[in-house]
Amino acid sequence: MLDIATDIREALDAGRRLAVATVTAVDGSAPRALGTSMAVDDRGRVYGSISGGCVEGAVYQAAEAVLATGEPALHEFGFTDGDAFAAGLSCGGSIEVFVREIAPLGARGGIDARIADELDATASGRPAGIAIVVRGSARGALLAATASAAEVVSEGLDAGAAERILRELTARVGSGASGTAVVDCDGEPLTVLFVVSSTAPRMIIFGAVDFSAALADASALLGYHVTVCDARPLFATSTRFPSADEVVVAWPSVYLEQTVVDERTVICVLTHDEKFDIPLLTTALTLPVAYVGAMGSRTTHERRMRLLADAGLGERELGRLHSPIGLDIGGSTPQETAVSILAEVIASRTAASGAALRRVDGPIHRAVPVGAPLPAPDEGLVR
Structure with a gap:
């Protein structure tokens, strides 16, 4: 979502509703990174890309369905589908995509002002972060790095879970590392995607x-x-x-x-x-x-x-x-x-x-684990 923050903010300011599809998991040779987003507004305009063209048509249809119902949805595209060339990644990988409606401030289902602040911060080059609950009873909940636990209880999260999510989000904004984690919410495991935008290296x-x-x-x-x-x-x-x-x-x-x-x-x-x-x-x-x-x-x-x-x-x-x-x-x-x-x-x-x-054997696009140590100059490099 934050990678297309400027486009999303401009569409919201123009009164458009959007369905934002965000990559929540990557397997194999999928070409786009975790947290990459594509959005479709209520006039059919597309912003961004999540697969370089492989599954955009299928994601567009999923976004239209979310705009029609308002209900968030989780989809997987790739080699796990019956025909990878029909709706998946012809390069052989797969991606999981979470689609959620985003509406203007003040509208029914409109985003919280703090989420808008994160979009503005990203567009202006400042560090920002958003957490999205993608699995569990609170699916679709959005949390902003600047929020407090008390402010997000209405999203279906108890104060303890909200506090844990926000603490993890703050740490990830500091390190510049997007990723997913499972957070306990009063005994229920919630899968949370952390999307962060930090200052340029x-x-x-x-x-x-x-x-x-x-x-x-x-x-x-x-x-x-x-x-x-x-x-x-x-x-x-x-x-x-x-x-x-x-x-x-x-x-x-x-x-x-x-x-x-x-x-x-x-x-x-x-x-x-x-x-x-x-x-x-x-x-x-x-x-x-x-x-x-x-x-x-x-x-x-x-x-x-x-x-x-x-x-x-x-x-x-x-x-x-x-x-x-x-x-x-x-x-x-x-x-x-x-x-x-x-x-x-x-x-x-x-x-x-x-x-x-x-x-080289194996997938072309490989995820690098957060915190993975760098190799020494002579380890694994062709010099």
Whole structure:
């Protein structure tokens, strides 16, 4: 729902009723992620997509039925259907979809003002979260991250269950992790989908060089909040890095010590200068970030590792460094190098092999468990 928050809010403001279909479970090679939504309004207009075209027709019909009855519904599409090509996923996976009517504020069955606030927060780029009960007697109940337990008892939930759901929702908003969980409601198990929208993950690029400009461009396309940092004001300018959200003139290691990072942050060191690289990497490799990579030849890498060890880093910290940076795809231009780097970032985040799909068995689209540890740079990656 939050992935199409702007469209939903605009339709509600125009007085439209909508049926919102949200992916609650994914099995096999289904192409869209948990929490992805598609909506159909009472004039037949479609917003968003949940399967890249595989089951949109069937979901559209399910949404029309919910608009007609007002009753929420849970559907499964995919290889469990009699004919996967008729109403399922021809790629061989399956998805479970929950469909619920959403009406304007003040209308019969209208959404709570707090849900509207979550939609507005998402549309403006602020963290937000919604919990949807998809199984149990309270099926269809919506809870907002800003609500209190007392405010949602009317949704068919006792205060204790509402409190547990809201506590889980708040934690997931903080971590940026959507997912499902079973919550006890006065002895009854309720299946709850937590859909969260958090701030964009950070891509911090050190070194104002041509490779950095290409990496900034590509990272922005992937939804990162991009920062380029260099100590040289002549090179670190917004004109040279138009796609960056921030261009910072500062000593790299000092900036990194002072800026905010989290477990989704990516740090790429492209400076090629030991006086910057060593103190910078000494700090970066001790931070709880998703990825630390450094550009350089194998000779540069070997010397860098010795200097970092001399600076006091142990095997665990040194094992986190992706260097030489990127996957082996034969790239040489700044743009091709950017693709190589981001391919490794994605493979690290998903614990994927980085091998050609035609040489890999199993589903193409794989869910990554919440909190799953990242592999070490040399584990499972084609370098």
